[in-house]
Amino acid sequence: MKKMVIFMGIMVAYIVLTLFVFLVLPGIISTTIILEDNVRWTYKNHEWKVYDSDTELFGYKIYDPNNGDYIGRKDIRYYNSNWLVKEKKQYVSYDKSMLAVKSNKFKAYGFDMTTLTDTNVINKIIAKASVTKTGGVVIGNQIKIDLDSDGRDEIIYGISNIDEMGNTKFYVFAIYMNGEYKIIKKYVGENNPSVYVYAVVDVDGDSNLELIVKESYFSMSGCDYSLYSLVDGEYTEMISTGGSL
Numbered sequence: 001m002k003k004m005v006i007f008m009g010i011m012v013a014y015i016v017l018t019l020f021v022f023l024v025l026p027g028i029i030s031t032t033i034i035l036e037d038n039v040r041w042t043y044k045n046h047e048w049k050v051y052d053s054d055t056e057l058f059g060y061k062i063y064d065p066n067n068g069d070y071i072g073r074k075d076i077r078y079y080n081s082n083w084l085v086k087e088k089k090q091y092v093s094y095d096k097s098m099l100a101v102k103s104n105k106f107k108a109y110g111f112d113m114t115t116l117t118d119t120n121v122i123n124k125i126i127a128k129a130s131v132t133k134t135g136g137v138v139i140g141n142q143i144k145i146d147l148d149s150d151g152r153d154e155i156i157y158g159i160s161n162i163d164e165m166g167n168t169k170f171y172v173f174a175i176y177m178n179g180e181y182k183i184i185k186k187y188v189g190e191n192n193p194s195v196y197v198y199a200v201v202d203v204d205g206d207s208n209l210e211l212i213v214k215e216s217y218f219s220m221s222g223c224d225y226s227l228y229s230l231v232d233g234e235y236t237e238m239i240s241t242g243g244s245l
Helices: 001-029 119-129
Strands: 032-036 039-045 047-050 056-064 072-079 084-085 091-092 099-102 107-109 113-115 137-145 152-161 168-177 180-187 196-200 211-218 225-230 233-242
Touching: 047 084, 047 233, 072 091, 091 137, 099 196, 099 233, 119 152, 119 168, 119 180, 152 196, 168 196, 180 233
Parallel strands: none
Antiparallel strands: 032 039, 032 099, 039 047, 056 072, 056 099, 072 084, 084 091, 107 196, 113 137, 137 152, 152 168, 168 180, 196 211, 211 225, 225 233
8 A cells, every 4th residue: 555655646746847848848948939930939048030840830829919818728720831730539620810939938919900190190100100191091090008017008009001093102110119200111112011010918927018910922922920029218139930931
């Protein structure tokens, strides 16, 4: 009987250690983010890198990037240009936007995008970005959210100039914070992408929120994704796919 108790104790300790090594420890020493189009990023040793792994990814926490809801911990796999999740020992197609994470500090936040109708704000952002309207219409959207946990909302803006043919002549991605408009990214030319916030997250539990931004091109297949972090009061691009996928 005593031997059986010792054996059971050893087995329990082994199971706990195994779970810690494979599920908990990886989330403590690094953060891995999985997105649509097989985008895989990992943060380790104070640096973001592209994560090259096996086809199957085990024990990832899946979130809804739109409202920040936690969906569950799943094994996932990318196959035939689609993400699959393991349900009842079988992999099935995942028909939602993918945001999967291996981390113990990560949190996703919901946000609402609304139409920007204030022409005074639009004109200020255009002037700050040094872009020129070239006919057609200028449209904008905005997201209000507290990005630095100071109790006041910052505002994320997307401003675009669309000509009579439906072409985007410029796009400006900006943030209003600390009393000023800050231009994060802008495009000017004939083949500009549509840019929008894909997810708002906190990757390291420091209460400063990161932005995952998606860029899609009308005349090109696939999309680009970028991760922006708050560094010394400025949103800075940490990693990007850097081209159409």
